[in-house]
Amino acid sequence: MKALKFILIGILFGIILYKSEAASWYRIYEMFQFRSFHMYGIIGTALTTAIIIVQIIKRKRLKDNNGEQIVFHDKDKSITRYLVGGTIFGLGWALTGACPGPLFALIGAGYWTLGIVLIFALLGTWLYGILRNKLPH
Amino acid sequence: MLLEYIKQPWPWYISGPLIALVMYLLLKQGKDFGMSNNLRTMCTVLGAGKSSSFFRFDWKTQAWNLLVVLGTVIGGFIAHYFLSDGTPTQINEKSIADLKELGIIDHIQGYLPESIFIFNGSLFQFLILSIGGILIGFGTRYAGGCSSGHAISGLSNFQLPSLIAVIGFFLGGIIMVHFLFPLIFA
Numbered sequence: 001m002k003a004l005k006f007i008l009i010g011i012l013f014g015i016i017l018y019k020s021e022a023a024s025w026y027r028i029y030e031m032f033q034f035r036s037f038h039m040y041g042i043i044g045t046a047l048t049t050a051i052i053i054v055q056i057i058k059r060k061r062l063k064d065n066n067g068e069q070i071v072f073h074d075k076d077k078s079i080t081r082y083l084v085g086g087t088i089f090g091l092g093w094a095l096t097g098a099c100p101g102p103l104f105a106l107i108g109a110g111y112w113t114l115g116i117v118l119i120f121a122l123l124g125t126w127l128y129g130i131l132r133n134k135l136p137h
Numbered sequence: 138m139l140l141e142y143i144k145q146p147w148p149w150y151i152s153g154p155l156i157a158l159v160m161y162l163l164l165k166q167g168k169d170f171g172m173s174n175n176l177r178t179m180c181t182v183l184g185a186g187k188s189s190s191f192f193r194f195d196w197k198t199q200a201w202n203l204l205v206v207l208g209t210v211i212g213g214f215i216a217h218y219f220l221s222d223g224t225p226t227q228i229n230e231k232s233i234a235d236l237k238e239l240g241i242i243d244h245i246q247g248y249l250p251e252s253i254f255i256f257n258g259s260l261f262q263f264l265i266l267s268i269g270g271i272l273i274g275f276g277t278r279y280a281g282g283c284s285s286g287h288a289i290s291g292l293s294n295f296q297l298p299s300l301i302a303v304i305g306f307f308l309g310g311i312i313m314v315h316f317l318f319p320l321i322f323a
Contacts, residue, residue, distance in 0.1 A: 005166065006201045010208015011215065013159045018216035019143075020152030024226040024248040029236070032310035035229045038149050043288060045153025050293030053161050064167040073169070075281065075291060075298040082298050085279025086287075086305020092272025093306060094313035095265060097249065099284040100172040100277060104206050106248070108213030113254045116263070117270040122183070124274025125176040129191035135279065 014105040023105050025097025032094050081137040092121075144222040160289055168201055171286030173277035175199075175206050223247075239322040265321070280305060 017023045020042055031039035056062070057070050064070050093099050096117050098106060103121070106114045128135075160170040177192065178199040185192035225245045236242045242250045253265055277283045280302045282291060288306070291299025 002166075002201075003204055006204035007208040007211070009159060009162045009166075010205035010210075011212040012162075012208075013156075013205065014209035014212015014214075015216045015220065016147075016152055016155045016159065016212075017209070018213050019147040019220060020149070020156075021146050021226055021248070022152065023213070025250060025254070026226040026228045026232070026236075026245060026248070028310075029314060030228045030232040032307070032314040033232055033235070035232050041149030042153045042156070043284075045150055046156040046289055047153075047292055049154040049157035050160055050289050053157060053164075054293045057164065064165050066167055068167055070164050070167070072294045074294075075296045078298065079301055082280050082287075082301040083305045083308075085276050085281070086302040087276070087309040087312070088272050088305075089276025089280055089283060090306040090309020090311075091313045091317075092269045092274075092276055092309075093284075094310040095317075096269035096273065098269075098273070100176065100273065101209060101283075101285055103273075104172075104209040105213030105216070108210035108215075109217035109248075110214070111249060111254060113256050113262075113266060116256075116266040117273070120267040120270025121176055121274035122179055122270075124271035124276070125278050126180050126185050126188070126192075126274075127271070128275045128278040129177075129180065129185060129189035132189070132191055 013101065014108060017102050017105040018109060023098070023102035023109075028094060028097040078137055081135075084136075092124075140220075141222075143220055146224055146227075156289060157293075160285075160293070163205075166201070169286075170290045171202075171282055172206070172209075173273075173283040173286060175202050176274055177278060178203060239318060241322055276309070 021027045022039065022042055027036075027039055030036040054072065058072070062070055098114060098117060100121070103114055103118060107118065163170045178196050181192040181194060181196040225247055228245070233242075233245065236250070241252055253262060256262060280287065282299070282302060284306070287299040287302040292303065
């Protein structure tokens, strides 16, 4: 039952990513050229709505469905890992037009070559895992 | 009538709040919204724990997120085959002209340029797809998140690290599109 809920949330997410065109390579291209409002509109309204949701949850001390208080975790303080890691991801995002969410939605839509991107994304994650202790964070 | 409307591309002011709704639904389940974590979990499932302690954790604690991924794949399938009228992405004329000049497209079809994503067996295509994948996998884990985990979850909780990460996303994207595309596709 619980499993079904997560699958349904995923289905909703996949449909939104696809229908919003956030999964379109072209939209990511023009976003990084700053020539269209579309992607900024999506991210901006998603973020604004999310800020309101987070504030309501914090102020009303809302609980999750298990009766536990919803808590937000602070991210570890650093600059290097976020800036360098973020830039590396940005290069890949612009090249393939896919961040990890849309990547899966596009595979579902039948674009099987994204499967190659996924396999190598797993390889990249694995590389990070074995090099992690040698990288500045 | 309604279905006809749904089949058109959705406007940004509908899509954005719906993405935040997904974050809310996950928070209500006691979970954090973040897609790239799944890549780590998949590595663990595939046995990466043998080579690095980074992958040594009980992946079953992350099974819920793998189910979200499964749903995302199904969602993409449903959206593509049942909820779309096949409208190609309508982007601005200048970007189309740039893409034509780079030789990436001669016209826009669907969501992805065929010259890169319809596999014709060329090493060039394979290199773009594989290098792109490595950059995504390595970069998201190094940065500790992607567009969902940092740009939506992190920023909505006013996390400075997430702002730095998002600045990095754009730095990388701008470098790729403005400086590397002309070198790669020339």
